[in-house]
Structures are given as structure tokens and as C-alpha cells.
Amino acid sequence: MEMKYKGSSYKEIADFLNEKFRKSRKTKNGLSFIEQTIKDWFKESGTLYEDYRYYEEQMDEIHREAMEVIRKAGVRIREENFRVANEMLVALMGSDNDNIKLAAIKELLNRVEGQPRQFLNVKKDEEGLFVYESIIRKIEKEKEEKEKQREKEGSGLCTEE
Helix, strand or coil: CCCHHHHCCCHHHHHHHHHHCCCCCCCCCCCCCCCCHHHHCCCCCCCCCHHHHHHHHHHHHHHHHHHHHHHHHHHHHHHHHHHHHHHHHHHHHHCHHHHHHCCCCCHHHHHHCCCCCCCCCEEECCCCCCCHHHHHHHHHHHHHHHHHHHHHHHHHHHHHH
């Protein structure tokens, strides 16, 4: 049941049982347990169906409880360490070394106020325009040219009528 619960295939279970009980069970081909036998045990009308369902429920509950304990312990540890880390940063602000003071102050400010905005290093094209500005200008020029073309075509149609 444990192997099935952990995701082993029926063939893997059969191979394990054949290896485990090789000496105690003799058959023509040397295999006492075949994949189909294991499948039959766990199917709805099988010998182990009800016992396996009970085992599965119990194991699921144990895992749920364990995960809840781990989650709570993680929160507690994180809170304790956060407090200790903040206390250490405050203590470092009293250092004789100005670099250490500055680093501690920056870290505390980042925790309270959030990190300062990062500026993007945007590339410029050959004309000195930012790349996005250059793209926008090209689109605008294309749009103007299309409008002029439409006006020319429109004015030509009006004169013919």
C-alpha cells in the first residue's frame, strides 16, 4: 500500500514483491506476482481496495497536519529572525565605521520605505533620440504619409466627378 501511495507503478510493486518473496514462493516462471494481480488487488472490488482507501485517507491527513506544523514553524522562525535582523541593523547604526552605518541605514530605510526606483538605461539612436522616441516618430511619419496619400487620392476622385 505504501508503494502505491508513493506513486509506484503496479509493475514496480509486482517486481518488488517477487524479489522480496522469491525464495518462499515457487512457480513455473519464477514470478508469483504479476502486474495484473496487483491491479486486481486495488480495483474497486479488489482485496485491498477498502484498506487502501483508509490508508490513503490516514496518510493524507498526516501529511496535511505535518504541512500545517511546518508552515506555522516557518512563520514563527521568520518572525523571530526578522526581529533579530532589525535589532542588529539598529545596533550597526552605532558603529564607528561610517560605511557600516550608511549600509545599515539604507537597509532599514529600504525595509520601511521600500527600495528606491531603479532607472532604466535606455539606448539612444544615431540622432540622439531614445530608441522608443525614434520608433514613435517613425510611426507618426508613416501615418502622416498615409494621410497625405489618401488626401491626394481623395482630391483626385473629387475632380473627376
